[in-house]
Amino acid sequence: MDCTGAGTTDLGADWRLVxxxxxxxxxxxxxxxxAALAGRIAKLPTETVIDVRATGARxxxxxxxxxxxxxxxxxDLGLAANPAVLQQLSVVFESADPPAVGRFWxxxxxxxxGQDGGLVDPLRRDPTAAARDLGAIPDPGLPRFAQLLLDAVDVGAVRAFWSAALGHTHDRRAxxxxxxxxxxxxxxxxxQQLDASETQRRRQRNRIHVELAVPSDIARERLATAVAAGGRLLDESADRWRIADPEGNEIVIAFG
Structure with a gap:
């Protein structure tokens, strides 16, 4: 499967389709x-989502x-593009009654x-963007912190897989x-540590999976990284691979 080259057409070297x-x-x-870059972009006549972070801006x-x-x-501001780090992470709920589950969440x-039938944060709190110098006004009633928790019998192996597959960094706190x-x-x-004897709890898992959208020119490298970290390729189609981690949790790498 050739997944290189696509996603850069007519966009320029700095950009990818994600x-x-x-x-x-x-x-x-x-x-x-x-924030200075966000200020320059805000003047353009286009709908733009800008996520400002301590190390850069998406x-x-x-x-x-x-x-x-x-x-x-x-x-002009001396900022360099780094397309190799681009990705978009989503969580997909697998349900026999998607409307009911969707209403709950x-x-x-x-x-x-959202336009694709999923759910989106209208205030974009995760990720959030802040630029006080551009006139942003804080609202203490809106902040939130979202995280995903995975049960695992072998926390070390599962953690190593997801760190490699997502390009994430280990928290260094003890x-x-x-x-x-x-x-x-x-x-x-x-x-979270899961006792191997908790068979009922283990059967209830894997009703969600993670979808990771990446530029097509780095997709195959990301697949190889995930498999090398203990992943198992389950199936593939024209624009995505489905991979299981060492305990069966699934991630879909999508590109194009």
């Missing part, structure tokens, strides 16, 4: 430089025609229906099993 959206990441030394455009203007603004998370996105764009994953 989950069908023109996306770029620009490294920045601090929030100040990232930009997602509704129209690729403004990609070069964004790249020019970044270069919509109420619990205070999310809104006594915790968290892994996090080094750019702080995706939810934290936490691994």
């Amino acid at each position: 989950d069908g959206v023109a996306t770029a990441w620009f490294d920045a030394p601090s929030l100040i430089e990232g 930009v997602r455009l509704d129209s690729a025609e403004h990609a070069e203007a964004v790249s020019t603004a970044a270069r 919509q109420r619990v998370l205070d999310y809104a229906p 006594g915790v099993t968290d892994i996090h996105d080094p750019r702080r764009l995706n939810p934290v994953l936490v691994f």
